[in-house]
Amino acid sequence: MQSRITNRIVAASGMPRLLSLLAGELSASDLQSLLLSVYQERVRSVREPDTLARWCRNPLTAPSGVDARLLNTFDRAAFAAADGFEAVDLSPVCPLGTTAVLGGIDQNNVLTAIRNVEVLGDSIPAMALECARRRRDRTGRAAQPPVRLCSSQRVIRLQPFDYSGFTPHFRLFGMVSSGRDTGSNAFEVRHFGEHIRFYLRLFRALNAEGFSLAEPLVEISDLGISEALLTAAGITREEIRASVRAHIPDGSARLLEGRGLALPAAITDPAAELKELARDRRAEPLVARLALIREQVFEPVRSEYPEAICRFNLARLEGMGYYAGLCLRISPLTPDGNRHHIIDGGLTDWTARLLQDRKERFLTSGIGSEFVCRRYRAPC
Numbered sequence: 001m002q003s004r005i006t007n008r009i010v011a012a013s014g015m016p017r018l019l020s021l022l023a024g025e026l027s028a029s030d031l032q033s034l035l036l037s038v039y040q041e042r043v044r045s046v047r048e049p050d051t052l053a054r055w056c057r058n059p060l061t062a063p064s065g066v067d068a069r070l071l072n073t074f075d076r077a078a079f080a081a082a083d084g085f086e087a088v089d090l091s092p093v094c095p096l097g098t099t100a101v102l103g104g105i106d107q108n109n110v111l112t113a114i115r116n117v118e119v120l121g122d123s124i125p126a127m128a129l130e131c132a133r134r135r136r137d138r139t140g141r142a143a144q145p146p147v148r149l150c151s152s153q154r155v156i157r158l159q160p161f162d163y164s165g166f167t168p169h170f171r172l173f174g175m176v177s178s179g180r181d182t183g184s185n186a187f188e189v190r191h192f193g194e195h196i197r198f199y200l201r202l203f204r205a206l207n208a209e210g211f212s213l214a215e216p217l218v219e220i221s222d223l224g225i226s227e228a229l230l231t232a233a234g235i236t237r238e239e240i241r242a243s244v245r246a247h248i249p250d251g252s253a254r255l256l257e258g259r260g261l262a263l264p265a266a267i268t269d270p271a272a273e274l275k276e277l278a279r280d281r282r283a284e285p286l287v288a289r290l291a292l293i294r295e296q297v298f299e300p301v302r303s304e305y306p307e308a309i310c311r312f313n314l315a316r317l318e319g320m321g322y323y324a325g326l327c328l329r330i331s332p333l334t335p336d337g338n339r340h341h342i343i344d345g346g347l348t349d350w351t352a353r354l355l356q357d358r359k360e361r362f363l364t365s366g367i368g369s370e371f372v373c374r375r376y377r378a379p380c
Contacts (some may be wrong), residue, residue: 006019028116032114035114060111060156060168060169064169064170065167065374066370066373066374070377071370073209074171074206074372074373075152077205077209078173078202079150079152081198085148086148087150088127090126090127090130090151091120093117093118093119093120094120094129095116095117095118095129098125098126102128102348102353102354103122103125108158109121110157110158111158119155119156120155120156121157121158122174122366123155123172123174123366124174124176126151127149127176128354129354130149131149131178131351131362132351132354141357146180146191147176148175148176148177148194149176149178150173153171153172154169154171156169157169167370170370170371171368171369172366172369173367175345175364175365175366176362176363176364176365177191177362178361178362179191179360180361185289188289188326188363189293189296189297192293192328193300195363195365196301197301197305199330200307200308203216207378210377211376212335212376212377213333213372213376215307215332215333216330216333217308217309218308218311218329219311219312219313219328219329219330221312221314221326222286222289222312222314222326222327223316223325225286225314226263226315226320227240227320230317233259235255235259240321252315252316252317252318253315255317265314266313267311267313268294268312270291274290289326290312293326298310318344322346324347324348325347326346327346328345329341330342330343331343334375334376335376335379340371342372343365345364346364347361347363349362350362
């Protein structure tokens, strides 16, 4: 839909077809050449004081407020803990439209560049493309081992940030696992377990470096179950996506409270606590999958990492329409006793769509390393 600003510009130009000409009738290469010429002309009038003024007033160009050595300490600990994942150093840009096509993110929230690329707002879509490329080029894909990648990347997001500690650009440590569905939820059990263990190892390593990440709350949600419960209550996915944003805390709770609806948020034994729901033939295999994750992921994790609190949360709505079913969130305590959802991830259908193969599976997760450095340093 055209904005009022666009309508005003088109009207002032006296060319009613201006937008359609630029958006669709010009080839991508011709549009690129035109815009390059436009900006070449614009920069001719830019002077040194102008660049300084723009540097000072634009938060997109401001340096990080976190000491680079501290970020390096985080990255060293993270790459060491992710020894089962191949570390990749990504380009700062990816093909134009990647975030919108894969994640459904509005292009206004992405820094779009002229040369048919966009600046990374998230490292995960770029790693999805790389996983798809590697798996496409392998013969006998079904028998090949999974691709596991990790990366530390500075990303830029243009949605408004009103939450203390959030900035337009920040460092993100992301991880992905890409492989084949072999049945019986084997991919989900194996790779959710690997991702969770990585973060718990990382917390221990960071705590030894002067951080304080205590009593991590590990939550797995099934957005398929949650959406079914919301649909039965008359709440649509479109209403959820319009009201709940990942960068705005407590959006799920506000929506549910506003509609007078309560969803189970602290389930420890799905087979027992979701017995009524499991009587629905459509929900029964989903509840059984949660019970399997409890047995094969949560119970071993509790044994290895007794400091972790593991549970299922069906009241989480963030990521609906973005993740495909199961998703993960981890929230350790800060030194002052607050919890923040510093780790988020889940299954998506991105590699399945990229490769046109419904049997492909793709698990993502990421941690805001810069936010951790700001909020989780132990007091001196």
